[in-house]
Amino acid sequence: MHSIWLIARREYLERVRTKAFIVSTILIPLLLGGGFAFSILKGGRAKSAAHIAVVSADHQLALDLQDELSSGKHSQMTVEVLNDGPTTRKTLDGELASGDLNAYLWVTPADAPGGRPTFSFTTGSKADVLTQGTVESALRTVLIREQLNHRGMVAHDVDALLQPIALDTSQQGKHASGIAAYVGVVVMFLLMYMVVMLYGMNVARSIIEEKTSRVFEVLLSTITAEQMLAGKILGVGAVGLTQILIWLTTAVVLGSSSLAAAITGSGAQVSLSFKQVIFFILYFIFGYLLYSSIAAALGAMVNAEQELQQLNMFLVMPLAACMFALTPVVTNPDSTFARIMSLIPFCSPLIMYLRISMGHPQAWEIALSFVLMTITIYAILWVASRIYRVGVLMYGKRPNLPEILRWLKYS
Amino acid sequence: MPIVELQQVRKVYDTKVAVDNISFTIEPGTMFGLLGPNGSGKTSSIRMMIGITVPDSGSVSLFNKPFERASLKRVGYLPEERGLYKKMKVMDQLIFLGQLHGLDAITASKRAHAWCERMQITEAIPKKTEELSKGMQQKIQFIAALLHDPDLIIMDEPFSGLDPVNATLLQDTLIELRQQGKAVLFSTHRMDQVERMCDSICLISNGRVVLSGAMREIKSRYPVNRVHMTYTGDEAFLHHQVVASVKHYNGHAEIILRDSPDTAGEAQVLLAEAVARGTRISKFELMEPTLEEIFIEKVGGNHADFDLSSRPATVAAGDTLNA
Structure with missing residues (x-):
């Protein structure tokens, strides 16, 4: 010993x-x-500051989306709104390749009136999950708001409905x-x-x-x-x-x-x-x-x-x-x-x-x-x-x- | 009462027989030389003696008792490969090793200081081991082996890498310890040192004992047919018929006389011849073969890896004349 x-x-x-x-x-x-x-x-405050373009025939939708993305809670993106032209896709692909643009969203209007349009999202780098997620949730918000407006709900009520929920997670005995x-x-x-x-x-x-x-x-x-x-x-x-x-x-x-x-x-x-x-x-x-x-x-x-x-x-x-x-x-x-x-x-x-x-x-x-x-x-x-x-x-x-x-x- | 007694000790590693039925005893107050070429089983024998490994068969007794770990407190060991903690300070290191051998810190410290003074390395005390020269580290290791005043001192190649001054210092220390009644076992390739210092030897080769006994007794088995002489002048006497072979260097000759019942008489003849030719003689010595010659005779021929480097360089430089 x-x-x-x-x-x-x-x-x-x-x-x-x-x-x-x-x-x-x-x-x-x-x-x-x-x-x-x-x-x-970083994670708490992360905001995407990507530069994206939205191509849409529905001009109102594009503008709502621009508004949501450029000044929303989680994003500070620069959003360009474009009309579908014969050379648009080519130009955008060029800008994507040169790095001037991070991504673009192509909105194809719905076949039947009242249906959902289809969206295709093209990014320069696949890894940019943050931007994609932000665009997705912004789209959802915009679409829901539009639909609710259609059904006659006042904008003020719509915003109240879409408020994120605060969950109190404190447990008994654990104050953290x-x-x-x-x-x-x-x-x-x-x-x-x-x-x-x-x-x-x-x-x-x-x-x-x-x-x-x-x-x-x-x-x-x-x-x-x-x-x-x-x-x-x-x-x-x-x-x-x-x-x-x-x-x-x-x-x-x-x-x-x-x-x-x-x-x-x-x-x-x-x-x-x-x-x-x-x-x-x-x-x-x-x-x-x-x-x-x-x-x-x-x-x-x-x-x-x-x-x-x-x-x-x-x-x-x-x-x-x-x-x-x-x-x-x-x-x-x-x-x-x-x-x-x-x-x-x-x-x-x-x-x-x-x-x-x-x-x-x-x-x-x-x-x-x-x-x-x-x-x-x-x-x-x-x-x-x-x-x-x-x-x-x-x-x-x-x-x-x-x-x-x-x-x-x-x- | 022998301090160490090995009886028919055998150790096999896988298929290689490291030690094959080796027996010897070491008495108190004697110096024992364990000799042999590299890889002959010296270190394996020593390791079994101090319980690092256990023999497959045979028995080891220390201090007249079958081996027990408690006996190790009375053994001092200097391994062939020096081992010290590089980053540790010299004094901490010595005290630590002393304590492992059963000393208390205060005694260990006192003795370590005394030994450092005796070994003339007091300036090394506050330093870290890695800052010291190789020779100094060796002295620290030497002190570590002796700090607890062991009755059995085992030194594997104690003088290798030391300059002559320091080698003599260690050598004198060992001789003094022998006079105090300690048993000293050391292994070395330097046959001149063994010849000068050892009372008895055991020569092993390929794990077997090829020669063992008291130094005087072993020497007496060989004829007194060697003449070592130093001279100036005519060398023609070396061609005399009594000379069987000679190695000669500048003014020095090592002569083997031809077989004869009266080698002393033949030596006399050789001396007369030299004097007659006017050669001036400053040394003329009639002797048995040196231990080195015996060593080479016993193991040199069948051992390729015999360590030539540790033999004195002058021998390798000599040439042989046949009369």
Whole structure:
């Protein structure tokens, strides 16, 4: 035990003293939080400023549309109204190609009177979803308004009808607005992803460093490989925990004082509940143990960091799968898909944590996720410690799979 | 009471037999040379001695007890590939390694300072290891192996890469430790050092012991038929019939006498011949083959990867005359 403590302490002290630790402690939340605040600010106010043309025989419709698009709530487009002429389409295509025009809308009048005209929308770049969406909703508004006017409704009443609805999403016990809660959860999700990844990789790097500098030989002459592995994982993990505690404390302090809201000015204040903090720490510990054990085995197998890059996928792939699951789980945190994902030990730290923050997982589900993770960690550690014990003394070429399987049998 | 006892130790990696039934003992207060070409199984043997690996068969005893990890607190190990944390400060590093060997931080620090003074590297104490020269790092490693005052000191190539002044400093330290009753095992390619320092040796090749025993006893197995002489003047005496072969360098000759029941008498004849021709002689020594010659005889012929680079360069430059 004493040896494990010594190894862990050295690892901890050497790491906490580095500039990299201080920089990442400050920078990671700044980048994550800043990036999110930025995207919300941009996303909330995004307005299309495209330059489009409307070709329509129905002049009134075209003018209404121009009015809606150029001064509407979500758009500041420049809209030209054109009449259908023999060369119009050609001219417009030319302008589209040269980039003078972003898109044009071609309105073909309805065959029967009272029917809907057909619309064709041609854009210069397919990716401009924003413009397309804006034009669509503007068209709908204009058409509905026209129809209602036809049926004798006063313009004032029509506008009142078309008012967007404000939905109050505040939940019981959670005073943050829906968008703020969402931001908080996603930031924590990304943070968890980053720390699990970062500290897993740190374990691998630290093993490679000891391997290339051959410190192993000296250490192994007094302590066992298992003690070294345990000390290293504990030491690096303690560094991660320290960093997380600094972040969470800061977040709680800032969140409660509404300072964050004042700084970002977006009203998107990140508030954390006590439950979120506790489970973040718990899931970090388990996630870190899981991924750092894999990383330890990878580190012991290779001789240089470049070689590690090639094996990285074993670490990245399960985590990346969680990233892809983010959207479906966020939209419906208690769906069958989310429930299954959250119980896979490699995904639990991210997905179950997400569900705890956003959905309503059963207590037994949470307990089961910890049980499954514990079993998996134990199994991985068993394999990793064997690979580690043999791997750290092997230099030269990287072992292939049959060789690694043989290592498991060595005493 | 032997400090180390290996009995019929064998270790196989996959299909390669790294160590094949090796046995030897190391007594306290002696210096033991573990010799052999590269890849002959020296490091594998040492690793089993200190529990880094476990033998497939045979037994290892340390301090007269079957191997147990607790014994390792009494062993100091300097590996062939030097290993220190590059980014760590020298003193932190020494204290850390000392603590791993069971010292408390204060004792470790005190001893580390004393050793740094003795090794003349006090100026390195506040620095990071990566800032030090290779020789200095080697001394740090040397200190790390001795900090906990081990009774068994295992040094794999302790003098490689050191200048003569520092090599002598380390050598004298090891000799002093032997006088204090410690057992020192060291492996090296430098046969002159082994010959000067070791009380007994074990020479292994391809994982097998080819020669082992006390240095004097091994030497006595060989005839005293070598003459080393230094001279100026006429060299014609080297063609005398008692000379079987000779390597000669500028004013120095290493002669092998022809087989004879009375090599001492033949040497006398050679000396008389030289004196008669007016050659001025400043050294004339009759001796057994050097350890280097024995080494090459035992393993040189069938070993392609024998490390020539660590032999003194002058030998390679010499030419052979046949009388």
